[in-house]
Amino acid sequence: MEMALAEAHKAALRGEVPIGAVLVNGGKPIAKAGNRTVELNDPTAHAEILVIRQACEQLQSQRLPDCDLYVTLEPCPMCAAAISFARIRRLYYGAGDIKGGAVDNGPCLYHLPICHHAPEVYSGFAETECAALLTDFFKQRRD
C-alpha cells in the first residue's frame, strides 16, 4: 500500500485525482500507476485499469488469477468489474468510498448473484492517509 500511496501522490502532482494502484504477482510488484484520465484524455484511465492493462500485456494473458491488487481507494463500478473480469485473486484497498465505490458501497458488485468471479476483499489499509490525500486535493481545488 506504501507503493500505491506513492503513485497517488505522484498523480496529485500531475493534477490528477490522487488514487494509486499496484499489482503484485508472487510477492513482486509487476505494475503500478496513478490516475491518468486528464493526461491521456481517457475517462477509463483509472489507476486500477492501467495496472490491469499493463500486467495483462506483460503476462500475455487477459486473466491474472495469481495477482493481488493494492489500491488506495475502494474501486468504482468500472474498476470493480474489470478486477472481476481479470480474475484477480485478492483486492486490498485503503479508504472506502461511500459516493463512488462499488465493492462495499453502492451496487456491491461482488455480492450480486451474476458476478462470475469475486476477489477476496481486504480494506482499511492506511485508510486515513489514503482518504486525506483525496480530501486535501479536492479542498485545494475548491480554494
Place this chain on the structure above:
Amino acid sequence: MEMALAEAHKAALRGEVPIGAVLVNGGKPIAKAGNRTVELNDPTAHAEILVIRQACEQLQSQRLPDCDLYVTLEPCPMCAAAISFARIRRLYYGAGDIKGGAVDNGPCLYHLPICHHAPEVYSGFAETECAALLTDFFKQRRD
C-alpha cells in the same frame, strides 16, 4: 445499429464475443469497434471501452457530451460506468443482458443515487439479431 452489428459480426470472425459498438457525433460515426479482449490480451477491451477511448483521443477530451453510443448488447458494469464517466448523451442498445447487464438489469447503475451522469437509454434495436449472434457464437463454441 447496422454498423454496430457489422462490428459484432467481424468480432465473431476473430473468435471474439460478438458485440459491436459505434459512437456517433452530430450524426456522424466517429469510432467503431468490436470486442478485442482475446486479441489484445486485455479484459477491458470491450467494444464500448474501445470506441470511447478512440473518440476521446480523436476529440482530445475525456468527455463526450455530444456523442451517442450504439451497442449490440446491454453494457456490463464496467462499460456502463465508463459511459457515465464519458458523459455520453444517449445510449442505444440492442439486446438486454439479464446475466451481465448493468443498465436495466443487475445493479441498474444509472438509477443509483450516486450516479453523476446517466445517458438517455433506448433499447430493443435489432434485438433478435443482436441476441442471435451471441447465442449462435456460444452454441458453436460448446459444440
